[in-house]
Amino acid sequence: MSVRLGLADTVAAISTAPGGGAIGIVRLSGTRALDIASGLFVGQRAPSAVPGGRFLFGRFTDGAGGTIDEGLVLVFRGPHSYTGEDVAELQCHGSPAVLNRLLARVLELGARAANPGEFTLRAYLNGRLDLAQAEAVLGLVNARSETARRQATLGLQGALGERVGEIGQRLTRALVAIQALLDYPEEGVPEEDREIPLARAQGDLEDLVATARAGQLASRGARLALIGRPNAGKSSLLNALLGYERSIVTPQAGTTRDYLEAQLELAGVPITLVDTAGLRETEDLIEAAGVRRAEELAQGADLVLVLEDGSSARELLPITTPPERCLWLQTKSDLPPCWHDEAYLPVSAVTGQGLGELREAVRAHLLGNAAGAEVWLTSERQADAALRALEHVRSARVLPDDLASYELELALRALAEISGRDVSEDILDGIFANFCVGK
Numbered sequence: 301m302s303v304r305l306g307l308a309d310t311v312a313a314i315s316t317a318p319g320g321g322a323i324g325i326v327r328l329s330g331t332r333a334l335d336i337a338s339g340l341f342v343g344q345r346a347p348s349a350v351p352g353g354r355f356l357f358g359r360f361t362d363g364a365g366g367t368i369d370e371g372l373v374l375v376f377r378g379p380h381s382y383t384g385e386d387v388a389e390l391q392c393h394g395s396p397a398v399l400n401r402l403l404a405r406v407l408e409l410g411a412r413a414a415n416p417g418e419f420t421l422r423a424y425l426n427g428r429l430d431l432a433q434a435e436a437v438l439g440l441v442n443a444r445s446e447t448a449r450r451q452a453t454l455g456l457q458g459a460l461g462e463r464v465g466e467i468g469q470r471l472t473r474a475l476v477a478i479q480a481l482l483d484y485p486e487e488g489v490p491e492e493d494r495e496i497p498l499a500r501a502q503g504d505l506e507d508l509v510a511t512a513r514a515g516q517l518a519s520r521g522a523r524l525a526l527i528g529r530p531n532a533g534k535s536s537l538l539n540a541l542l543g544y545e546r547s548i549v550t551p552q553a554g555t556t557r558d559y560l561e562a563q564l565e566l567a568g569v570p571i572t573l574v575d576t577a578g579l580r581e582t583e584d585l586i587e588a589a590g591v592r593r594a595e596e597l598a599q600g601a602d603l604v605l606v607l608e609d610g611s612s613a614r615e616l617l618p619i620t621t622p623p624e625r626c627l628w629l630q631t632k633s634d635l636p637p638c639w640h641d642e643a644y645l646p647v648s649a650v651t652g653q654g655l656g657e658l659r660e661a662v663r664a665h666l667l668g669n670a671a672g673a674e675v676w677l678t679s680e681r682q683a684d685a686a687l688r689a690l691e692h693v694r695s696a697r698v699l700p701d702d703l704a705s706y707e708l709e710l711a712l713r714a715l716a717e718i719s720g721r722d723v724s725e726d727i728l729d730g731i732f733a734n735f736c737v738g739k
């Protein structure tokens with residue numbers, strides 16, 4: 301898709317989910333939206349003849365005078381619509397058969413099939429949303445957890461844009477002060493005009509950048525791998541966290557051979573829990589393949605739960621995952637412990653002891669300081685821009701005035717990309733390509 305397509309034509313798409321539903325919507329946006337709707341709708345009044353904000357009941361007809369379905373037309377007149385253009389929503393019964401026929405009919409009447417995200421792109425190009433808000437719409441459509449939803453709703457309401465705007469104001473204040481100093485070096489500028497806003501902007505940016513990992517985990521979800529020796533209690537812990545018997549548990553070492561995934565929500569983050577084969581040297585070809593897989597899965601996980609049986613003698617585990625991505629668990633804490641290690645959290649899959657602490661530790665690990673922050677950076681694009689802004693601010697604080705002023709201009713430009721008024725087409729294409737058709 302390219303944004304170069306422009307806004308001249310009228311676009312149409314099925315905006316409700318693929319598959320069946322009680323009600324489905326074909327949405328039209330553009331200068332001819334109401335004319336096209338009037339071309340197939342038969343009711344008391346034509347969509348093109350009523351003011352915005354009305355709904356009409358009637359029949360949707362095919363070219364030969366037959367009826368496709370009965371339903372409603374919602375009429376929006378630009379700029380008072382989602383896209384800022386004239387919009388007609390054809391609300392019909394929700395089968396693919398009805399929706400496809402209705403879409404085919406509006407295309408016959410001159411609409412063009414919308415590209416993925418094109419309604420939201422039009423809303424952006426018409427100044428109805430900024431880029432951070434457009435990304436928030438994407439976040440809402442794809443929200444897989446309560447945390448993801450909450451952050452996206454905040455983003456749609458412009459909270460991220462506001463936060464970034466405040467930081468921008470501090471930087472601008474410092475920039476003006478530095479430029480005054482460059483022009484009139486003998487005058488000097490007070491601390492509160494230069495050093496204080498800069499230091500605060502840096503602190504704010506550091507806090508904001510620190511939310512990026514949480515924001516991305518909340519939207520894409522996190523992978524947690526359970527790793528340990530055979531019989532350490534990996535499958536039992538997976539079942540205990542899930543609350544149902546997903547994985548086979550037996551007293552025999554080497555029960556789990558292939559890996560197995562299960563979904564749950566933990567701390568507001570969608571989690572894929574991965575049960576793996578116990579790590580050991582083995583002659584069994586299948587088990588050996590499982591062990592290799594377990595090692596790979598540990599490498600690819602956002603967090604590795606390292607399990608060691610607390611009720612039997614310790615045996616060194618060959619873990620290559622960096623320690624900052626690991627949480628250590630001493631399992632079977634309902635049995636008399638054979639060893640003590642401060643770094644390990646005692647848990648029991650049998651009594652549930654320690655599971656609350658485990659959830660809390662996972663939450664702290666995945667969300668870090670972001671848990672306390674109001675708004676998060678939710679896309680990689682936003683995180684990248686904020687990080688670049690932060691680096692320019694750090695440079696500005698250690699460089700001589702003329703270079704500092706240049707760094708601050710770059711910082712402001714990077715910040716402006718987050719809400720994005722004049723970003724490149726490549727960036728726009730990259731964002732809107734992730735949308736679905738009809739959004």
Ligand SMILES: Nc1nc2c(c(=O)[nH]1)N(C=O)[C@@H](CNc1ccc(C(=O)N[C@@H](CCC(=O)O)C(=O)O)cc1)CN2
Binds near residue numbers: 379
């Ligand atoms: N049926 C339907 N439901 C939907 C949408 C939609 O497009 N259609 N939306 C699509 O994402 C979301 C709602 N977003 C919308 C945002 C603004 C306007 C709109 O028409 N705004 C005008 C009029 C406001 C008013 O009447 O008070 C405006 O702001 O001027 C419509 C939907 C979620 N639900």
Ligand SMILES: Nc1nc2c(ncn2[C@@H]2O[C@H](COP(=O)(O)OP(=O)(O)OP(=O)(O)O)[C@@H](O)[C@H]2O)c(=O)[nH]1
Binds near residue numbers: 554631
């Ligand atoms: N008392 C007690 N026994 C447990 C606990 N967790 C697991 N067990 C027992 O330990 C044995 C092994 O448990 P699994 O969950 O199958 O261990 P695993 O790590 O998945 O083992 P493999 O799949 O062979 O790698 C079973 O007999 C479980 O009943 C626990 O918290 N307390």
Ligand SMILES: [Mg+2]
Binds near residue numbers: 534535536549555556
């Ligand atoms: Mg197992």
